[in-house]
Amino acid sequence: MGERGDVVPLLAExxxxxxxxxxxxxxxxxxxxxxxxxxxxxxxxxxxxxxxxVLAHIDGWFRDQVxxxxxxxxxxxxxxxxxxTAVGRYFLSGRKVCLVGVFALxxxxxxxxxxxxxxxxxxxxxxxxxxxRGGRAPQAARELAEDAVGAIQGALVLARxxxxxxxxxxxxxxxxxxxx
Amino acid sequence: MGERGDVVPLLAExxxxxxxxxxxxxxxxxxxxxxxxxxxxxxxxxxxxxxxxVLAHIDGWFRDQVxxxxxxxxxxxxxxxxxxTAVGRYFLSGRKVCLVGVFALxxxxxxxxxxxxxxxxxxxxxxxxxxxRGGRAPQAARELAEDAVGAIQGALVLARxxxxxxxxxxxxxxxxxxxx
DNA sequence: GTCTATAGAGTGATAGAC
DNA sequence: GTCTATCACTCTATAGAC
Numbered sequence: 001m002g003e004r005g006d007v008v009p010l011l012a013e014x015x016x017x018x019x020x021x022x023x024x025x026x027x028x029x030x031x032x033x034x035x036x037x038x039x040x041x042x043x044x045x046x047x048x049x050x051x052x053x054v055l056a057h058i059d060g061w062f063r064d065q066v067x068x069x070x071x072x073x074x075x076x077x078x079x080x081x082x083x084x085t086a087v088g089r090y091f092l093s094g095r096k097v098c099l100v101g102v103f104a105l106x107x108x109x110x111x112x113x114x115x116x117x118x119x120x121x122x123x124x125x126x127x128x129x130x131x132x133r134g135g136r137a138p139q140a141a142r143e144l145a146e147d148a149v150g151a152i153q154g155a156l157v158l159a160r161x162x163x164x165x166x167x168x169x170x171x172x173x174x175x176x177x178x179x180x
Numbered sequence: 181m182g183e184r185g186d187v188v189p190l191l192a193e194x195x196x197x198x199x200x201x202x203x204x205x206x207x208x209x210x211x212x213x214x215x216x217x218x219x220x221x222x223x224x225x226x227x228x229x230x231x232x233x234v235l236a237h238i239d240g241w242f243r244d245q246v247x248x249x250x251x252x253x254x255x256x257x258x259x260x261x262x263x264x265t266a267v268g269r270y271f272l273s274g275r276k277v278c279l280v281g282v283f284a285l286x287x288x289x290x291x292x293x294x295x296x297x298x299x300x301x302x303x304x305x306x307x308x309x310x311x312x313r314g315g316r317a318p319q320a321a322r323e324l325a326e327d328a329v330g331a332i333q334g335a336l337v338l339a340r341x342x343x344x345x346x347x348x349x350x351x352x353x354x355x356x357x358x359x360x
Numbered sequence: 361g362t363c364t365a366t367a368g369a370g371t372g373a374t375a376g377a378c
Numbered sequence: 379g380t381c382t383a384t385c386a387c388t389c390t391a392t393a394g395a396c
Contacts, residue, residue: 025386037368162297370388
């Protein structure tokens with residue numbers, strides 16, 4: 001222990017489970033195993049700073065694992081394909097929900113509007129860029145990218161509503177085929 | 181006033197804006213214009229009963245305006261087309277979020293699991309039925325229905341994240357065309 | 361001594377229930 | 379309005395590392 005960074009994934013789980021307002025300090029303390037003193041030592045700004053750190057952590061992961069490969073990979077088609085693999089793994093095959101999506105739908109969107117907007121905008125732009133390099137016309141690439149990212153978010157909603165993670169993976173595979 | 185039913189749409193707006201945990205009695209009182217006493221007169225079961233009433237209200241609307249026309253309309257293709265029109269109107273062209281989707285993603289899902297699951301299951305089944313009557317093979321109909329309902333939910337997430345309602349309508353139109 | 365990490369009692373404000 | 383529980387947060391105290 002001793003590193004603020006180690007706490008962020010645990011924090012993320014708490015926010016994912018309960019949302020921003022539902023993530024009480026009691027639940028945060030429970031989920032991280034830290035007392036309030038330690039928590040406020042790491043995050044003097046309180047819950048807002050904790051959530052910002054979690055969003056930054058998520059953003060960093062997607063930037064490294066998804067956005068950058070999509071934009072700069074030598075083989076564009078391969079980059080798109082790898083995205084679906086990475087996304088399936090990240091969301092634990094549909095058992096984990098997208099925190100940025102949760103924040104987007106909720107009241108929290110106002111507080112984190114810039115980060116929420118940037119996350120999806122960058123994802124769509126990176127995917128559209130790969131599709132374009134793969135031979136699609138600019139507008140078709142953009143529309144397909146919106147459809148794909150939207151389908152991922154929607155499938156997470158449906159999978160969780162049905163308590164049926166396989167629904168997410170099936171949707172992913174159909175979209176993967178549609179973009180191939 | 182004086183009718184519990186009149187207050188449900190106002191309640192729905194509060195839950196939609198703040199989520200279940202974020203919908204404090206103060207906000208509910210504010211949004212409905214009712215004092216705490218009146219609220220507990222209408223809903224002795226507290227917040228849980230309020231949210232259940234809102235979900236039932238939403239479910240009733242979709243059953244009348246969307247699910248039943250899809251299942252029983254004489255012209256199946258026309259029923260599918262009408263669904264997109266009704267949905268576009270219901271979500272105020274992307275300015276309003278789906279409360280059932282919000283509940284599905286959040287901690288509230290556990291509390292309202294049955295209703296949340298039934299809502300999406302019925303929607304997908306009704307749409308698949310219309311697509312099948314329109315000439316699609318059973319499995320293709322089912323997959324397209326999942327894709328369509330998922331795309332609607334995902335587009336609501338993206339539109340709200342980008343603060344760009346037109347994104348929702350553009351996605352709707354593309355999916356309408358894909359099913360036509 | 362200083363710095364960082366820990367725990368937890370205690371603050372006023374506000375929660376939901378009645 | 380009144381109740382108790384819980385909220386986010388502050389503060390004090392203590393520990394070991396350097």
